[in-house]
Amino acid sequence: MKAEARKLYNPQREEMNKPSRNQFPQAHIPQTHKRKTIRIHRITLMILYVSLIIGSVMYMFSQNKIVSAKQRELSKLQVEQKKLTKTEKDLNRQVRLLNDPDYIGNYARGEYMFSKKGETIIIVPKPKEDNN
Template identity: 35%
Template sequence: MGAERKRSVSKIQTTFVKQQEYAEIASARKKKLLARRLTMFLALASILSYLLISSNISQTAKLNAKMAQKKQLDHELTKLKDQQDILNENIIKLNDDDYIAKLARKEYFFSDKGEIIFNIPDEN
């Protein structure tokens, strides 16, 4: 049975048989075209999915970097606002004559009348 058997029966050559053969051929072509279309659609869908997923991942990474940068800049802004508050307090203090006199005596060793300045070296 391994070898092909030759058919000794001839085919009927009627119009119905010919139509059936053409219909089978057309059906085979349609199946082949459908398989090609589905393959192309699958390839296009997979490429599009890859692009969307990679875009999403890169945008997420950029967003995380921007959020980290914002957090760092907010921290820096807080420090600068604290420094600005300190400087504003110094401005207010520098408008007071008593504070200026005290600062001049402390930093520049100025003295009032009748005061004697003793310079004591630091232990360091």
């Protein structure tokens, strides 16, 4: 048994039984190839993530520009709408007044010097202003 025990625990035999890298390079190649492919996949995924982040940031900035341009256009249109609403109110007021016969008579007398029956129109000249 002692001889068998020596054979089992002989450190020189264990080293002889271990394959060295020079003897079996095929055992080492798949591991390095696997590491390289994993590294390539990681780098590819990182590039993909970074490009997605950059793309989304660029998209957000472009959308922000579009939104601000639309807001400026909206404010301009709101101002124009207020002006047009005021003009519409003035025109509606004028239409109501022009449908009133008393207003038409007063307007014709004031602007075109029409007179009622029995009235005499007297024109008073405006005084001249001296710049002295």
